[in-house]
Amino acid sequence: MAEIIANEGGGKKKGKKRAKKFSTAIDMTPMVDVMCLLLTFFMLTTAFSKPKVMEIVLPDPPDPNIKTPRVEIPKARAVNIILDENDRIFFYNGLADPTKPPIPTVFESDYSKDGIRKMLLERNRSLFKSIEELNNDVLTGKQVMPRDTLEKRLRDLRKYDDLGPIVLIKATEKVKYKNIVDIIDEMAICNIARYSLTDMNSFEVKLLAKAKRDIAAAQTGQPQ
Amino acid sequence: MAKIKVAKSAPRTDMTPMVDMFMLLLTFFMLTATFRPQEPTQVDTPGSISEKITPERNVITVYVGKDNKVFFNLDNGEDSTLHIRQEVLKNVGAAYNLSFTPEQLSKFERMSAFGMPIEKMGAWIDAPNESERQLLQTGIPVDTTDAATSELANWILYARKANPRAEATIRGDNTADYKAVKQVLDIFQGAKINQFNLVTNLEKVEVKLD
Numbered sequence: 192m193a194e195i196i197a198n199e200g201g202g203k204k205k206g207k208k209r210a211k212k213f214s215t216a217i218d219m220t221p222m223v224d225v226m227c228l229l230l231t232f233f234m235l236t237t238a239f240s241k242p243k244v245m246e247i248v249l250p251d252p253p254d255p256n257i258k259t260p261r262v263e264i265p266k267a268r269a270v271n272i273i274l275d276e277n278d279r280i281f282f283y284n285g286l287a288d289p290t291k292p293p294i295p296t297v298f299e300s301d302y303s304k305d306g307i308r309k310m311l312l313e314r315n316r317s318l319f320k321s322i323e324e325l326n327n328d329v330l331t332g333k334q335v336m337p338r339d340t341l342e343k344r345l346r347d348l349r350k351y352d353d354l355g356p357i358v359l360i361k362a363t364e365k366v367k368y369k370n371i372v373d374i375i376d377e378m379a380i381c382n383i384a385r386y387s388l389t390d391m392n393s394f395e396v397k398l399l400a401k402a403k404r405d406i407a408a409a410q411t412g413q414p415q
Numbered sequence: 416m417a418k419i420k421v422a423k424s425a426p427r428t429d430m431t432p433m434v435d436m437f438m439l440l441l442t443f444f445m446l447t448a449t450f451r452p453q454e455p456t457q458v459d460t461p462g463s464i465s466e467k468i469t470p471e472r473n474v475i476t477v478y479v480g481k482d483n484k485v486f487f488n489l490d491n492g493e494d495s496t497l498h499i500r501q502e503v504l505k506n507v508g509a510a511y512n513l514s515f516t517p518e519q520l521s522k523f524e525r526m527s528a529f530g531m532p533i534e535k536m537g538a539w540i541d542a543p544n545e546s547e548r549q550l551l552q553t554g555i556p557v558d559t560t561d562a563a564t565s566e567l568a569n570w571i572l573y574a575r576k577a578n579p580r581a582e583a584t585i586r587g588d589n590t591a592d593y594k595a596v597k598q599v600l601d602i603f604q605g606a607k608i609n610q611f612n613l614v615t616n617l618e619k620v621e622v623k624l625d
Binding site (some may be wrong): 223230242243245248250251274304316323373375379381 | 430433437438440441444460461464466467468479587588591592593595596600601604609612613615616618622
């Protein structure tokens, strides 16, 4: 890629008029520009193209031979989130037990940031704040600690939290994988300390069906 | 007397070495860009805020496609002289009274993800071209019909035995039924694996507490 500079300085020669020799220099600037762009592109995409993973840990499945005592979840902290088909999501506070009235109301929400996330953030306000403060302190340098200590502190904040909601995630038959991943992601976004994936009992199935009927009726404006 | 003017020419740096360097760097990055491994089925993974990188070694991968078909992959771990893939194929074949020739075993070692009942494995390995191979991929059976454990359970069990350090990775499609994925998770839990990596795309989310 040498520049062939033709004889430019021959202007002073007097005498026969020579045919003007055009310089055959190809301007390589655009090519170098494109190379620079391609290079930057490849440098960045090879670094970022690795797919990420979301870690989940499920508890051991209960051994059918050993009768494990049922863990009592305090009614005040329980939040049940029910995922339904067509990306619908419902929730209710407390526990639905027909023998222990009152029966909680089922609300419908959605996966947007003003939907289920808003509700969870409200319930989890104090824990979310403390975790965010800790992260910000470490980021801005107010507190300095090695990464392991930070992770341990975050884990402890979650472990000893006793104000935040305990979320029970349930799904009906036709729920898509994306819905489950989204809701578990919301758990991580809202820094929920305790959540579990469980099955719905028959009472809840009826409760959900009734709630859907009520919501449909309210939308069409018909009397129930 | 007029001053002799020297012809002013803009200083021209010879760009040759720089473009040479660029070309070398470009070639380097283009070649070291790892190509995505051929996936048996198109899987669009959901998004999440998780930033942990997919492990590349010591993984047992289960794909759940759009049609809820299940595919399986395992890698050779860190020491390829252990021939983990061959081991697992031999053991799973033995569990179903099937045997494979050494050529089939060595071919299998170099292939990647697969998804078909074990009876069709021989045909898949020996298939002459890609399209025929693709036709045979109907998904690994996950139901426990006549046997005590499903085929997928057997694959996972033997893969785990051959490489105890392998992590479970699940590549599920967005539109796959949660039921199908739950079945896969239950099979994993049956094999005493309770920690999973769900492959996702990175999503950045701004959370503001008002």
